[in-house]
Amino acid sequence: MRVQLLLVGLLFCLGPPSGAGAVPKRYAFVVGNGSYAALPGIPTAIDEARLIKKELEDAGFDVTLVQDAKMPELQTADEAKFLRKVQPGDVVFFYYSGYIVSGPEDDDYLLPVDFKPGSDITENTFRLVRLLQDLSDRKTALKFVMIEGPRRVPVGSVGVGLTSPDIRDYGETLFAMSVQPGEELKPSSQMGFFTQAVVEFMQETGLQSDELFEQAKRKVLGTTNQQQQPFFNSTIVTTFYFHEPPPTPDPPPPPPPPLRANPRDREEYVFVSPGKFKMGCAPADTKCAPEEKPQHEVTISKGFYLGRNEVTVAAYQRFVASAKEAKKPLRMPAAPLYNRGWKTTDYPMVLVSWEQAQEFCRWAGGRLPTEAEMEYAARGGAMDEVYPGNDENSRDKANFYGTHGNDLYEDAAPVRSFDPNGFNLFDMSGNVWEWAQDWYSSTFYQTSPTVDPQGPAMGKDHIIRGGSFESDFRQDLRLSVRKPQGGSSYKVGFRCALPYDDSTKKLFNIQ
Numbered sequence: 001m002r003v004q005l006l007l008v009g010l011l012f013c014l015g016p017p018s019g020a021g022a023v024p025k026r027y028a029f030v031v032g033n034g035s036y037a038a039l040p041g042i043p044t045a046i047d048e049a050r051l052i053k054k055e056l057e058d059a060g061f062d063v064t065l066v067q068d069a070k071m072p073e074l075q076t077a078d079e080a081k082f083l084r085k086v087q088p089g090d091v092v093f094f095y096y097s098g099y100i101v102s103g104p105e106d107d108d109y110l111l112p113v114d115f116k117p118g119s120d121i122t123e124n125t126f127r128l129v130r131l132l133q134d135l136s137d138r139k140t141a142l143k144f145v146m147i148e149g150p151r152r153v154p155v156g157s158v159g160v161g162l163t164s165p166d167i168r169d170y171g172e173t174l175f176a177m178s179v180q181p182g183e184e185l186k187p188s189s190q191m192g193f194f195t196q197a198v199v200e201f202m203q204e205t206g207l208q209s210d211e212l213f214e215q216a217k218r219k220v221l222g223t224t225n226q227q228q229q230p231f232f233n234s235t236i237v238t239t240f241y242f243h244e245p246p247p248t249p250d251p252p253p254p255p256p257p258p259l260r261a262n263p264r265d266r267e268e269y270v271f272v273s274p275g276k277f278k279m280g281c282a283p284a285d286t287k288c289a290p291e292e293k294p295q296h297e298v299t300i301s302k303g304f305y306l307g308r309n310e311v312t313v314a315a316y317q318r319f320v321a322s323a324k325e326a327k328k329p330l331r332m333p334a335a336p337l338y339n340r341g342w343k344t345t346d347y348p349m350v351l352v353s354w355e356q357a358q359e360f361c362r363w364a365g366g367r368l369p370t371e372a373e374m375e376y377a378a379r380g381g382a383m384d385e386v387y388p389g390n391d392e393n394s395r396d397k398a399n400f401y402g403t404h405g406n407d408l409y410e411d412a413a414p415v416r417s418f419d420p421n422g423f424n425l426f427d428m429s430g431n432v433w434e435w436a437q438d439w440y441s442s443t444f445y446q447t448s449p450t451v452d453p454q455g456p457a458m459g460k461d462h463i464i465r466g467g468s469f470e471s472d473f474r475q476d477l478r479l480s481v482r483k484p485q486g487g488s489s490y491k492v493g494f495r496c497a498l499p500y501d502d503s504t505k506k507l508f509n510i511q
Contacts, residue, residue, distance in 0.1 A: 388428070
């Protein structure tokens with residue numbers, strides 16, 4: 001009774017709980033009693049307390065560790081210091097390893113190391129129910145009480161094992177001990193199996209408190225071949241993790257539509273996903289020029305939309321009409337002989353300079369593709385191919401010099417006259433050469449960046465890729481061919497690349 005009155009007075013001195021609305025914190029009160037003066041020592045008790053202290057600290061708890069506690073210091077000094085920290089809404093974990101016995105009033109009593117057998121248990125011990133009441137008075141949000149025990153001890157007329165406290169009156173509480181009520185731990189020099197199991201599962205992320213203790217219980221049952229069955233009782237309904245689960249990643253954005261029509265130039269655009277490929281002369285290619293070497297791995301880090309075919313005469317006519325409406329000095333160039341007066345509007349647009357092609361692409365919402373993007377798109381996802389489809393007979397499937405197989409055209413062909421490649425793109429090889437955004441350098445591959453290369457900062461000519469209806473298929477059907485080009489030509493056209501960004505999404509009406 002003296003100890004209870006002392007504790008009541010202590011709480012009165014501390015005053016009412018304060019700090020409502022503050023951020024909840026985690027506090028732990030850990031006691032390891034091993035060096036008993038008049039009882040057999042418990043050599044593992046302090047090590048058990050230190051073990052769980054470390055894990056609780058890793059879980060964000062401010063831990064008060066008490067070793068070999070005596071009375072009345074435990075009741076008056078240690079607990080008082082601890083209680084001063086605790087505010088309403090905080091989470092508290094109490095751990096005890098040492099002797100604990102059941103006694104009068106269906107209560108359990110923690111024995112200090114100076115406890116003398118035969119003395120009055122109610123006068124010289126620390127009452128477990130009193131601790132629960134103290135924490136409840138502090139209006140803590142969650143309370144965890146864990147006992148590594150009980151261990152059998154001759155202290156006079158006491159019950160065997162512990163009484164499980166009725167925790168329903170103390171708010172959200174979890175009470176756990178190493179064995180079932182009314183049972184006792186067998187003497188052992190090993191670290192407590194229950195403490196070790198709780199510490200093990202406390203390290204896991206995303207394990208809720210009740211699940212943690214259930215897992216620890218099963219672990220001990222397995223370790224002891226069903227000889228020791230821990231007990232826990234819980235009224236906790238709030239989700240609590242000692243280590244929070246990793247944040248749920250945001251759902252990935254929906255993939256871009258694979259095909260989109262551009263309302264400005266009325267051309268179709270294919271989405272080309274990011275990826276890696278080997279750029280330059282393939283190992284099996286015996287016709288490579290020095291400027292195509294060395295073959296090197298390139299990463300295209302961002303997906304982009306690429307014109308499904310070469311920009312058509314019709315699309316360029318829309319561009320010119322738009323410029324006239326804006327009172328800009330732009331007109332169609334003189335038409336080639338094979339398409340007098342630009343009569344056939346689904347032919348590829350030619351006889352435009354690099355600057356004019358770039359200006360068209362800006363109007364369409366993008367830019368000319370880089371040389372790396374062009375070769376990546378031309379390869380269509382294949383590796384180390386010399387020719388499209390890795391077959392010299394793909395001559396039948398592209399418009400090069402002369403006629404052969406499906407190639408019925410002496411000059412340029414209407415766009416999409418041949419089969420698309422693996423990326424659903426037409427005429428990436430043949431028909432007309434195409435402007436790349438890059439300046440030309442015969443030695444650029446020797447120092448080329450590995451991620452999104454864009455060619456040298458300046459130069460005399462720009463790069464053209466892909467070959468044309470006047471190209472020798474044995475040389476220019478190869479996927480690594482690159483050549484310099486100065487001004488416009490009747491056999492050089494282009495297509496545009498649009499970045500996959502907010503402006504393109506708005507243009508293409510992608511939600």
